[in-house]
Amino acid sequence: MATIKLNTGHAMPQVGFGLWKVDNATCADTVYNAIKVGYRLFDGACDYGNEKEAGEGVARAIKEGLVKREDLFLVSKLWNSFHDGDKVEPICRKQLADWGIDYFDLYIVHFPVALKYVDPSVRYPPGWAFDGKEDYQLSNASIQETWTAMESVAEKGLAKSIGISNFQGALILDLLRYAKIRPATLQIEHHPYLVQPTLLELAKEQGIAVTAYSSFGPQSFIELEWQKAKDTPVLFEHPVVTKIAEKLGKTPAQVLLRWATQRGLAVIPKSNDPKRLQQNLEVTQFDLADEDIKAISGLDRHLRFNNPTDYLGTLHIFA
Numbered sequence: 001m002a003t004i005k006l007n008t009g010h011a012m013p014q015v016g017f018g019l020w021k022v023d024n025a026t027c028a029d030t031v032y033n034a035i036k037v038g039y040r041l042f043d044g045a046c047d048y049g050n051e052k053e054a055g056e057g058v059a060r061a062i063k064e065g066l067v068k069r070e071d072l073f074l075v076s077k078l079w080n081s082f083h084d085g086d087k088v089e090p091i092c093r094k095q096l097a098d099w100g101i102d103y104f105d106l107y108i109v110h111f112p113v114a115l116k117y118v119d120p121s122v123r124y125p126p127g128w129a130f131d132g133k134e135d136y137q138l139s140n141a142s143i144q145e146t147w148t149a150m151e152s153v154a155e156k157g158l159a160k161s162i163g164i165s166n167f168q169g170a171l172i173l174d175l176l177r178y179a180k181i182r183p184a185t186l187q188i189e190h191h192p193y194l195v196q197p198t199l200l201e202l203a204k205e206q207g208i209a210v211t212a213y214s215s216f217g218p219q220s221f222i223e224l225e226w227q228k229a230k231d232t233p234v235l236f237e238h239p240v241v242t243k244i245a246e247k248l249g250k251t252p253a254q255v256l257l258r259w260a261t262q263r264g265l266a267v268i269p270k271s272n273d274p275k276r277l278q279q280n281l282e283v284t285q286f287d288l289a290d291e292d293i294k295a296i297s298g299l300d301r302h303l304r305f306n307n308p309t310d311y312l313g314t315l316h317i318f319a
């Protein structure tokens, strides 16, 4: 399996499985089956509300001898409500307990937004709103305070690598001024409608590996019935993509994933369909021609779907 060498020296599989919107009822089986098919990286988060079930799938695979813990690369994320310096380690420990493991391979700051603390015994996962409805309250924690606590989590061995998600250029450069441990990875929304070449260049210059999420663009958000996604041409049917897929005898999904992996990014698609699971994993063994990569990059519309401004009407982090 293709891997990316992180700045911590650890090898991260280039293709993994994303756990967002994987139902609690099926999550354990989904993870177990994905391990059977060959997935080794799982991208989880407090916010996905399925870490216990994901851990059950992992435990079953280990118990049956399919894999050992050290064969897996388990990723989780710090939710916004736990950015205060004294809240980071306790929540990381709770998340580890939910997974039933004693370290994460990678633990990342989910969003550069500090929200007021919500006691996990009161509501978990807390989601965006302080009251669980629509009251968004910021905490005063700076990214520096949060990152220092993330470093402490790494120093204690609770995470082998630490990283960031949904951060943009200026904030990354600022973080690098004070970081004792540099972020190993940056996870961002990335697809042909949101190519972000300069952010990728910055990450490369700084030795930070990039993981693409929502690689199929609107697809993931059509499921959520978001109008903006429904109004956008589906990438699987875009003539630029389908033409390349036909030429190579691959599916449009594979072409989209290969476009990202060939440019050095890691990908974490999600599917519950056994055929697609297999397909999505096989996206490092064929090559697109340079002109095909350029043609796909040419579809850029600077179109972001996962933007709190759109779904909360506030917290304009991509302003």
Ligand code: NAD
Binding pocket: 017, 018, 019, 020, 021, 043, 044, 110, 165, 166, 187, 188, 212, 213, 214, 215, 216, 217, 219, 220, 223, 251, 253, 254, 268, 269, 270, 271, 272, 276, 277, 279, 280, 306
């Ligand atoms: P995705 O790009 O993986 O798309 C999922 C959609 O594509 C689903 O509708 C699925 O049924 C469909 N699909 C998957 N494989 C297919 C195939 N081969 N052919 C046709 N359709 C296929 O979207 P995503 O779930 O938004 O992103 C992937 C992962 O990224 C998430 O599960 C999560 O782990 C992570 N993520 C992180 C953040 C963040 O803020 N850091 C945000 C969103 C997602």
